[in-house]
Amino acid sequence: MLTIGIAGGTGSGKTTVVNNILKQLDSNNVNVLTQDNYYHYNPELSFDERELLNYDHPRAIDFDLLIEHVKKLKSGQAIEEPIYSFITHSRTEDITIIQPKEILIVEGILVLTNPELRKQFDVKVYVNVDSDERLIRRIRRDIQERGRDLEEILRRYQSTLKPMHEEFIQPSMAYADIIIPTLKKNTVAIDVLSTVIQNTLKNHSS
Numbered sequence: 001m002l003t004i005g006i007a008g009g010t011g012s013g014k015t016t017v018v019n020n021i022l023k024q025l026d027s028n029n030v031n032v033l034t035q036d037n038y039y040h041y042n043p044e045l046s047f048d049e050r051e052l053l054n055y056d057h058p059r060a061i062d063f064d065l066l067i068e069h070v071k072k073l074k075s076g077q078a079i080e081e082p083i084y085s086f087i088t089h090s091r092t093e094d095i096t097i098i099q100p101k102e103i104l105i106v107e108g109i110l111v112l113t114n115p116e117l118r119k120q121f122d123v124k125v126y127v128n129v130d131s132d133e134r135l136i137r138r139i140r141r142d143i144q145e146r147g148r149d150l151e152e153i154l155r156r157y158q159s160t161l162k163p164m165h166e167e168f169i170q171p172s173m174a175y176a177d178i179i180i181p182t183l184k185k186n187t188v189a190i191d192v193l194s195t196v197i198q199n200t201l202k203n204h205s206s
Ligand SMILES: Nc1ncnc2c1ncn2[C@@H]1O[C@H](COP(=O)(O)OP(=O)(O)O)[C@@H](O)[C@H]1O
Pocket: 008, 009, 010, 011, 012, 013, 014, 015, 016, 017, 137, 138, 140, 141, 182, 183, 184, 185, 186
């Protein structure tokens, strides 16, 4: 199995890059694990308490479970991936059963910050976009898709998102094999990654 880690700040375009790669491939051969589904489960906290948590620190992620799932898939076993809701700040009751496939993509802001998880990746990618652009994209997306208002987004940006980005996420770019700038449509980088994946699939089937 070829395992690819894709990191980058919030709003950098990780999900968009993954979707563009999937468009060029037979998606029957590819699994995508999203770090967002591995936020710690905090059922003992109220909604108001969960809303105040720092979701940009590595401690917010259940890396033990994420690493266990990556290892299981790599060893040919199925996993039960949790499903997270940004509306309730919590895991839902649902899960997705994922069967192993030839390609595994793991994407999320913090996936290159954890040494044990990094070891699992054959290719490490960082999507790099400046903070102004990411904040603009985040405001638009969180209002349209994640049920947030401007005040909540800006409060989170100043209190946790920006400091955590500078302390943990941006420095993790140093571990990347490939850095994708997505201020423009970066078709060349997408083509390169898709070719690496297609070549791996060809080598496995020959
Ligand atoms: N190259 C790009 N140019 C303009 N907008 C983009 C680009 N890539 C992503 N976006 C937009 O920015 C927002 C955040 O992108 P997304 O892929 O969800 O980022 P991430 O997964 O890194 O948080 C989305 O609304 C998406 O449509």
